[in-house]
Amino acid sequence: MYTTVDRGPDVHEPSIPDEWELVVGLEVHVELSTNTKLFCGCANAFGAEPNTNVCPTCLGLPGSLPVMNGAAIESAMRLGRALNCTVSPSIMARKNYTYPDMPKDFQTSQYDQPTNHDGWLDTPEGVRINIERAHIEEDTGKSTHVGGDGRISSAQYSLIDYNRAGVPLLEIVSCPDIRTADEAKAYVSELRGIVLALGVSDAKMEEGSMRVDANVSVRPRGSDELRTRCEIKNINSISSVGRAIAHEANRHIDLYETGERPIQETRHWDEEAGRTRPGRSKENDEDYRYFPEPDLTPLVPTAAELEAIDASLPELPGAQRAALAEAAGIEPTEASLIVERGDAGFALDAIAAGGDGARVVVHLNNNLAGGVGKLTAELFAGLVNMETAGELSSTQTKEVLAEMVETGGTAADIAAAKGFEAMGTGELDGMLDELIANHPDEWARFAGDDEGESKKMAGFFTGQIMKATKGQADGKVVAQLLNSRK
Amino acid sequence: MAEPDSQPALSRDEVAHVAKLALLDLTEEEIDLFTVQLGSVIETAHDMNNLDLEGVQPTHHPLGLTNVVREDVVRPSIDRAEVLSQAPDVEDDRFKVPPALGED
Amino acid sequence: MSVAKPAAFGDATAIAALVASGDRTAAAVVDDHLARIAEHEGDVHAFNLVMADDARSAAAAVDEAIAAGETPGRLAGVPVAIKDNMCTRGVPTTCSSKILEGWEPPYTATVVDRLVAEGAIPVGKTNLDEFAMGSSTENSAFGATKNPYDLDKVPGGSSGGSAAAVAAGFAPASLGSDTGGSIRQPASLCGVVGVKPTYGAVSRYGLIAFGSSLDQIGPFTTTVGDAALLYEVIAGDDPLDSTASPQPALPVSSKLDAGVDGLRVGIITEMAGDVIEGISGDVLARLRAAADALAAAGAVVDEVSVPSTVYGLPAYYMVAPAEASSNLARFDGVRYGLRADGTNTAAMNMASRTAGFGPEVKRRIMLGTYALSAGYRDAFYGKAQQIRTKITEDFDSAYENFDVLLSPASPSTAFALGDKTADPLTMYLNDVCTIPSNLSGHPAMSVPFGVGDDGLPIGVQVLAPMLGEVVMFQVAAELERAGA
Ligand SMILES: [Mg+2]
Numbered sequence A: 001m002y003t004t005v006d007r008g009p010d011v012h013e014p015s016i017p018d019e020w021e022l023v024v025g026l027e028v029h030v031e032l033s034t035n036t037k038l039f040c041g042c043a044n045a046f047g048a049e050p051n052t053n054v055c056p057t058c059l060g061l062p063g064s065l066p067v068m069n070g071a072a073i074e075s076a077m078r079l080g081r082a083l084n085c086t087v088s089p090s091i092m093a094r095k096n097y098t099y100p101d102m103p104k105d106f107q108t109s110q111y112d113q114p115t116n117h118d119g120w121l122d123t124p125e126g127v128r129i130n131i132e133r134a135h136i137e138e139d140t141g142k143s144t145h146v147g148g149d150g151r152i153s154s155a156q157y158s159l160i161d162y163n164r165a166g167v168p169l170l171e172i173v174s175c176p177d178i179r180t181a182d183e184a185k186a187y188v189s190e191l192r193g194i195v196l197a198l199g200v201s202d203a204k205m206e207e208g209s210m211r212v213d214a215n216v217s218v219r220p221r222g223s224d225e226l227r228t229r230c231e232i233k234n235i236n237s238i239s240s241v242g243r244a245i246a247h248e249a250n251r252h253i254d255l256y257e258t259g260e261r262p263i264q265e266t267r268h269w270d271e272e273a274g275r276t277r278p279g280r281s282k283e284n285d286e287d288y289r290y291f292p293e294p295d296l297t298p299l300v301p302t303a304a305e306l307e308a309i310d311a312s313l314p315e316l317p318g319a320q321r322a323a324l325a326e327a328a329g330i331e332p333t334e335a336s337l338i339v340e341r342g343d344a345g346f347a348l349d350a351i352a353a354g355g356d357g358a359r360v361v362v363h364l365n366n367n368l369a370g371g372v373g374k375l376t377a378e379l380f381a382g383l384v385n386m387e388t389a390g391e392l393s394s395t396q397t398k399e400v401l402a403e404m405v406e407t408g409g410t411a412a413d414i415a416a417a418k419g420f421e422a423m424g425t426g427e428l429d430g431m432l433d434e435l436i437a438n439h440p441d442e443w444a445r446f447a448g449d450d451e452g453e454s455k456k457m458a459g460f461f462t463g464q465i466m467k468a469t470k471g472q473a474d475g476k477v478v479a480q481l482l483n484s485r486k
Numbered sequence B: 001m002a003e004p005d006s007q008p009a010l011s012r013d014e015v016a017h018v019a020k021l022a023l024l025d026l027t028e029e030e031i032d033l034f035t036v037q038l039g040s041v042i043e044t045a046h047d048m049n050n051l052d053l054e055g056v057q058p059t060h061h062p063l064g065l066t067n068v069v070r071e072d073v074v075r076p077s078i079d080r081a082e083v084l085s086q087a088p089d090v091e092d093d094r095f096k097v098p099p100a101l102g103e104d
Numbered sequence C: 001m002s003v004a005k006p007a008a009f010g011d012a013t014a015i016a017a018l019v020a021s022g023d024r025t026a027a028a029v030v031d032d033h034l035a036r037i038a039e040h041e042g043d044v045h046a047f048n049l050v051m052a053d054d055a056r057s058a059a060a061a062v063d064e065a066i067a068a069g070e071t072p073g074r075l076a077g078v079p080v081a082i083k084d085n086m087c088t089r090g091v092p093t094t095c096s097s098k099i100l101e102g103w104e105p106p107y108t109a110t111v112v113d114r115l116v117a118e119g120a121i122p123v124g125k126t127n128l129d130e131f132a133m134g135s136s137t138e139n140s141a142f143g144a145t146k147n148p149y150d151l152d153k154v155p156g157g158s159s160g161g162s163a164a165a166v167a168a169g170f171a172p173a174s175l176g177s178d179t180g181g182s183i184r185q186p187a188s189l190c191g192v193v194g195v196k197p198t199y200g201a202v203s204r205y206g207l208i209a210f211g212s213s214l215d216q217i218g219p220f221t222t223t224v225g226d227a228a229l230l231y232e233v234i235a236g237d238d239p240l241d242s243t244a245s246p247q248p249a250l251p252v253s254s255k256l257d258a259g260v261d262g263l264r265v266g267i268i269t270e271m272a273g274d275v276i277e278g279i280s281g282d283v284l285a286r287l288r289a290a291a292d293a294l295a296a297a298g299a300v301v302d303e304v305s306v307p308s309t310v311y312g313l314p315a316y317y318m319v320a321p322a323e324a325s326s327n328l329a330r331f332d333g334v335r336y337g338l339r340a341d342g343t344n345t346a347a348m349n350m351a352s353r354t355a356g357f358g359p360e361v362k363r364r365i366m367l368g369t370y371a372l373s374a375g376y377r378d379a380f381y382g383k384a385q386q387i388r389t390k391i392t393e394d395f396d397s398a399y400e401n402f403d404v405l406l407s408p409a410s411p412s413t414a415f416a417l418g419d420k421t422a423d424p425l426t427m428y429l430n431d432v433c434t435i436p437s438n439l440s441g442h443p444a445m446s447v448p449f450g451v452g453d454d455g456l457p458i459g460v461q462v463l464a465p466m467l468g469e470v471v472m473f474q475v476a477a478e479l480e481r482a483g484a
């Protein structure tokens, strides 16, 4: 299935001075796409009328109780295993703090015994980022701030919709292993790819079903100290991950270089202004008073459950890249885009159906974005074959492909309809006469008894004709002509 | 092991800090009163130190159940009008609250 | 002055039989009780709300169903009073707190649904200490409940309204909740039977939480048989409560007539003399008399030490407030209940809570917040949770040699209104005999067993192993026969 890769607008991402190094850890919240919420049977659905997917439990009404969604736990464990985490017995805990969109005024989360811990993720470039934990928790409702200039600080009042309250989240906390903005983007992008491959979330940053917070600090390159970090929230695209981190890092560097220092705080990324702003003040210095949730029981996965989960994991992006690279004879990083788009299976099918690997990759990367799913791998392979056989030029191939996506027709029919016929025999005969005259030695080797030589020279003459006809000649016709003159 | 017996059970500042965490606006008199009253409860809580609890697991669930989960099947939600009828303030079918300051 | 008249119009079992057989209509039964409420409720103040109209129409519906030949429920036509911390859809549920005054829940607690499904008729929501925090029902925002046996005395608490309603004959049965003794202590003070089932035996769905790992709903009745009947109706698994025991209701009625011959009964040493101080002489005398009665009926009676029970009180006053501080965070003025003005959300939250909660609730929220706060959690909340394990282990080893244990339910008979309100710690001592079973989750019940020097009722507490309700009721029934 085709999915949008959100690379965001191509805007300036500042570079980091060489003498400084970034220390970045990411907290990524992924909404699990279960049918129901984490603790109640309300629908887990985006975009419903306000306060229609609510019940006593997800509204935190007095007397209500949570009951854990088994499918959410399973999704969490699958994602945990895909991130190479250890999956352990866990207990839910209450994180006590007050916010109007959080109905119980505590968030049911995991604290010292999370479901998943100690994993890692390799970026396509081969950088390993360690993952501290990936824990289950519930989402909050949604506040709309009314009045003022749209910023929370100037709002006259807020309106709350609890449809999202209680939607299951997995919070994936990386170790502070990320050293560049590009690594951060690659990490998020790879994580998103894994989530999509597992099908546990639609991971849409623009709809908030995947949210990235970045803990950013800097230090002089070569040092191993950990300096004051700021937590950047409100980052809503993968490109913004890079921009926000780079901007924040430079803010720190500027402060250090003028003899000041940043203070530890939460900051919000302002997409339009391209900078971070101070966020929630921490005057009520946070004391979450965690304790085990008495209304839920511990979760103890059995060995059989874990085995079944491992067995059920699909091929993940890293493996998909490797497989496609192998089949197409390319570098794994060259397969990234196709894998990200979820088209690796299609590419492999097209190659298996006889399509030339390199051309399959080129067309998928450049000419078929959005079109996979509108034609079969076999039809696509047929087109690629026509191209490599010289029956269509690359420009013609592109044009035919566009029409195949539109109409679903075969490459041969569309090419014929467009008049992209291979050259006539008479025309080719003339060309061949000229070639033989100009290359008598080669022709002798072709006509000789040495079968190897003959084959080699057939290739030479075919190539020359293709070159002269810009690929419009039909390879089969050329072969017939050559043999008839032998 | 921490041995809080030697310190005063609870300071006035701690009471004021805890009130803030608990979102309670206590009067000076209440803070004074609670400092004494809560202090005496905490004093008796120090009796717990007389018991050797080395290696004793905490009890969070008297019945010791595990893995209580439900099927991922949608159940009807409740009537919005009924829910909103109990709310202190409502606008556009949503719960209305004063602005959240200290945010940007 | 006494207005006590338990089972003024017959006990629950008798009423259900009469209504089922058509010898008496549910409507008449309800009218009788409403008339009695009208006469004496002004003195007792057992209720926050009398549901006269709802009760009459529910009675009419029961009568119609019976006339139509439908099978009458096990509680057909039985008036029941519901502690006002259990949700009743469309009927105000206040927890005796200003912060919930007038709140009409959009859903009903599982226990109430189960009673009504068996033909029981809720006649009112009973008064309690605000959010069930207290032992005298004086901490209600809507005024104290009086002990029907002596209107100058407290009924105990926090389920004082439910206990008083049964003792006054307003209803033959009621529901209470017990977090540290809130059913058993008022049952003892009001001379009625009160049961705290095994933790998880009865669904908590719809019970407004105080201490979630301690709270348990149970019945008040005038007889052990009625208590067994109510228990069998309300107990059993509930898919809406993850901590509910997966078992069906235990058949506690099955052995009420079996006697106690050969049963091993252990008197808890720590609660039978000088170890836990402050238990009055007349209460200890009734405990001995109860033990003697069981021995006379063939039980083997001995003393047994359950040493860590003496740490129950301090552990409880960390765990229960800690859980309460979190459970009561949601009362913030946003979605329901009282809202006070504030220029921003946080100020509004604080103003609402400050205006809505009474002093005892504030005290416990403060205590619990402290017990969980950074730097103190391990020393207080953490240690208390370990003590629970110790207490459970000590009980379990006692049950290796004994079928049930015996102790007082309350250290004294009913005390005067206002007597213990000045010092919270003195009030907390009322629960010293009942708290250990909440911490361990074991079942326990109070059975009336005579009166004290002041002529006021005294209950004896029967304690049993986890899900050991059958033998607990068996022994309670014997005490009832012996005490009659
Ligand atoms: Mg989180």
Ligand SMILES: [Zn+2]
Pocket (backbone or CB within 6 Å): A037, A040, A041, A042, A053, A054, A055, A056, A057, A058, A059, A166
């Ligand atoms: Zn819900």
